[in-house]
Amino acid sequence: MKKYHIGYTCGVFDLFHVGHLNLLERCKEMCDILIVGVCDDKYVTDIKKKQPVYPENQRVRILNALKVVDYAELVTIEETDDKMLALKKFKFDVLFSGDDWKGSARYLRTEKQFAEYGASIEYLSYTKGISTTDIKKRIETEK
Numbered sequence: 395m396k397k398y399h400i401g402y403t404c405g406v407f408d409l410f411h412v413g414h415l416n417l418l419e420r421c422k423e424m425c426d427i428l429i430v431g432v433c434d435d436k437y438v439t440d441i442k443k444k445q446p447v448y449p450e451n452q453r454v455r456i457l458n459a460l461k462v463v464d465y466a467e468l469v470t471i472e473e474t475d476d477k478m479l480a481l482k483k484f485k486f487d488v489l490f491s492g493d494d495w496k497g498s499a500r501y502l503r504t505e506k507q508f509a510e511y512g513a514s515i516e517y518l519s520y521t522k523g524i525s526t527t528d529i530k531k532r533i534e535t536e537k
């Protein structure tokens with residue numbers, strides 16, 4: 395019996411790597427059904443001020459092909475920033491987020507809002523030593 399029924403996490407997941415996989419495996423250990431919100435290209439260019447290497451539809455396809463992911467769908471800037479919008483859309487029991495957000499004003503507020511809907515937040519640790527940014531840099535320096 396898993397701790398939660400429906401779990402949700404979101405991110406860009408560009409240049410899919412083992413840090414992404416570790417996160418998704420940890421999420422899936424805690425829920426029966428794992429939904430992944432994939433940030434759209436507009437979020438990456440406008441908010442992260444980066445250019446995605448893999449376009450949004452390819453990133454969604456890769457995530458949907460993973461056995462640890464039950465369902466992946468694009469999410470907008472608004473749904474990424476305001477987790478209540480994501481909660482209302484996907485009706486999950488738990489949101490999985492990076493532990494770097496724990497204790498921040500934004501997440502403390504979200505925890506309170508979620509409590510009214512009976513939803514929880516679980517904070518998961520980041521895999522050290524790998525990120526999309528690092529991979530891009532490594533490729534650049536090897537040119």
Ligand code: CTP
Pocket residue numbers: 403404405406407408413414417491492519520521522523524525526527528
């Ligand atoms: N993540 C993780 N460990 C890593 C990289 C990412 O746990 N080494 C998690 C993030 O915390 C997030 C999800 O994977 O919950 C998607 O992260 P994303 O921002 O797409 O990945 P990064 O590789 O960190 O990308 P960037 O370097 O562009 O920030």
